[in-house]
Amino acid sequence: MSLIVLGTASHVGKSVTVAALCRALYRRGIPVAPFKSQNMSLNSYVTGDGSEIGIAQAVQAFAAGVEPEADMNPVLLKPKGEAISQVVLLGRPYKDVQIRDYYAETDVLLAEAVSAFERLRRRFGHVVVEGAGGAAEVNLYDRDIANIRLARCLALPIVLVADIERGGVFAQVYGTLALLPEDIRPLVVGIIVNKFRGDAGLFASGAAKLEELTGVRVLGVVPYADIPLPSEDSLSIADKGHRKTGSPVRIAVVRLPRISNFTDFELLEQHASVDYVPPGRPLAGYDCIILPGTKNTVEDLAVLNRAGTGEELRLARERGVPIIGICGGYQMLGNRIYDAGIESETPAEYRGFGLLDVVTAFSGYRKTTVQVRRRASGPGPILSGMGEVDGYEIHMGETERGALPEAFAGEGAATPDGLVFGTYMHGLFQNPGAANALLAYLSERRGVPFEPVTNPGGGALGATASYDDLARHFEEHVDMDAILAYFTDGTSGA
Numbered sequence: 001m002s003l004i005v006l007g008t009a010s011h012v013g014k015s016v017t018v019a020a021l022c023r024a025l026y027r028r029g030i031p032v033a034p035f036k037s038q039n040m041s042l043n044s045y046v047t048g049d050g051s052e053i054g055i056a057q058a059v060q061a062f063a064a065g066v067e068p069e070a071d072m073n074p075v076l077l078k079p080k081g082e083a084i085s086q087v088v089l090l091g092r093p094y095k096d097v098q099i100r101d102y103y104a105e106t107d108v109l110l111a112e113a114v115s116a117f118e119r120l121r122r123r124f125g126h127v128v129v130e131g132a133g134g135a136a137e138v139n140l141y142d143r144d145i146a147n148i149r150l151a152r153c154l155a156l157p158i159v160l161v162a163d164i165e166r167g168g169v170f171a172q173v174y175g176t177l178a179l180l181p182e183d184i185r186p187l188v189v190g191i192i193v194n195k196f197r198g199d200a201g202l203f204a205s206g207a208a209k210l211e212e213l214t215g216v217r218v219l220g221v222v223p224y225a226d227i228p229l230p231s232e233d234s235l236s237i238a239d240k241g242h243r244k245t246g247s248p249v250r251i252a253v254v255r256l257p258r259i260s261n262f263t264d265f266e267l268l269e270q271h272a273s274v275d276y277v278p279p280g281r282p283l284a285g286y287d288c289i290i291l292p293g294t295k296n297t298v299e300d301l302a303v304l305n306r307a308g309t310g311e312e313l314r315l316a317r318e319r320g321v322p323i324i325g326i327c328g329g330y331q332m333l334g335n336r337i338y339d340a341g342i343e344s345e346t347p348a349e350y351r352g353f354g355l356l357d358v359v360t361a362f363s364g365y366r367k368t369t370v371q372v373r374r375r376a377s378g379p380g381p382i383l384s385g386m387g388e389v390d391g392y393e394i395h396m397g398e399t400e401r402g403a404l405p406e407a408f409a410g411e412g413a414a415t416p417d418g419l420v421f422g423t424y425m426h427g428l429f430q431n432p433g434a435a436n437a438l439l440a441y442l443s444e445r446r447g448v449p450f451e452p453v454t455n456p457g458g459g460a461l462g463a464t465a466s467y468d469d470l471a472r473h474f475e476e477h478v479d480m481d482a483i484l485a486y487f488t489d490g491t492s493g494a
Helices: 014-027 055-063 099-124 148-154 169-179 200-214 234-242 297-307 309-318 328-333 432-446 464-477 480-487
Strands: 003-007 033-035 038-040 044-046 052-054 075-079 084-089 092-098 127-130 158-163 188-196 218-223 250-254 273-277 288-291 323-326 336-339 348-351 359-362 367-375 388-396 398-400 420-423
Touching: 003 014, 003 148, 003 480, 014 033, 014 055, 014 127, 014 158, 014 188, 014 464, 014 480, 033 055, 033 099, 044 055, 044 367, 044 388, 052 055, 052 075, 055 127, 055 464, 075 099, 084 099, 092 099, 099 127, 099 148, 158 169, 169 188, 169 200, 188 200, 188 480, 200 218, 218 464, 288 328, 297 309, 297 328, 297 336, 297 348, 309 323, 323 328, 328 420, 388 432
Parallel strands: 003 127, 003 158, 033 127, 038 075, 158 188, 188 218, 250 273, 250 288, 288 323, 323 420, 336 359
Antiparallel strands: 044 052, 075 084, 084 092, 336 348, 359 398, 367 388
């Protein structure tokens, strides 16, 4: 049997709930796979065979004790402009589409998604399905392949997750259920109230009132827990302020408009004060500046140029501040970017920030998606201390290094002093060796003690302890017997 987890809105905790369920089942020896038919996120992951999926489904797969694969997220939308997204189908680039044209693809994409689900169910026996956004988007019912149309195809029991942290939970739940289509509403077998602050027992009367209003059982009230897991999408950046370490070491990650894979820095967040700094804000006072990945290098480069970020970077370089570019950020640090009309509408050449003597060309609709293991080979105090690291590449465009030293064996570039370097490797700073090399240098420069990172933890995909903590927290506050019934004999536990 399988189960669908829908939400009353975006960011209510669907992804975490699915991860918790997958881990709870795994801990009981029940094989299970996660599934999300359509995800929209710039935080993605590369599987062992080079397929690209949403990072949330990779997290859920690791929680389930299985390797991530394309069938777990058959449709991934990656916004790259104001009204255009790249569609990744079954792990591979499919096409760029205008949002107004995307819905013409609905029937084809839904069929692909249902086929992917059936393949998972045949192989694993059980699947936990995650919806997208809010379930009751009534204007989208005829083309909602992540919620309503998928639920209609699969006809599985549904658990509805609501977020009490922002208030209005009664309206969220009651309104969502009231607006669901008549054939979908009876499939809802339970409600989970998520992100409760304080003693969850204080909401007992509220849970009873929800059941009275809706006729649907409240399966649990889950308190807010700061368990470090990789962030699903850009909505999570607003939560970053809650995770300050108090460390005197300050790192600026430039918050690009189309920032991607900022999960790269979530281990650093546990050990330094990491700020996501919008374009135009001063970068003085930071010990290190990172230009992260982006879905549209040339458009985000234009935004930074208008905001004066280039001058801020040049001043930081004069002060000896380390500047690191990851993926699109690496491309921006170079001298020039040639675009044959892949990133922008027409062919053009763009000036980069000129801090690395490299040139990038977007010459075709080709994407590199590969897992990598490399040894840091670049000069300077940071790269020389990293050793061998794991990561993954997700990028369009190719970069020529010129005469600069490589940052890593076969890839990247670094200045001769090693204080400016770029790489296509996502996940670099999820490696304790890389994080320690950077933080040790920054701590020494600031004259403060340094305590080494001993394990990935803090948001790393393979952080087993975090998945176990999540499962235990979930099990403590949710009626697992009722949920487990859907993965054993297929009957309701209500």
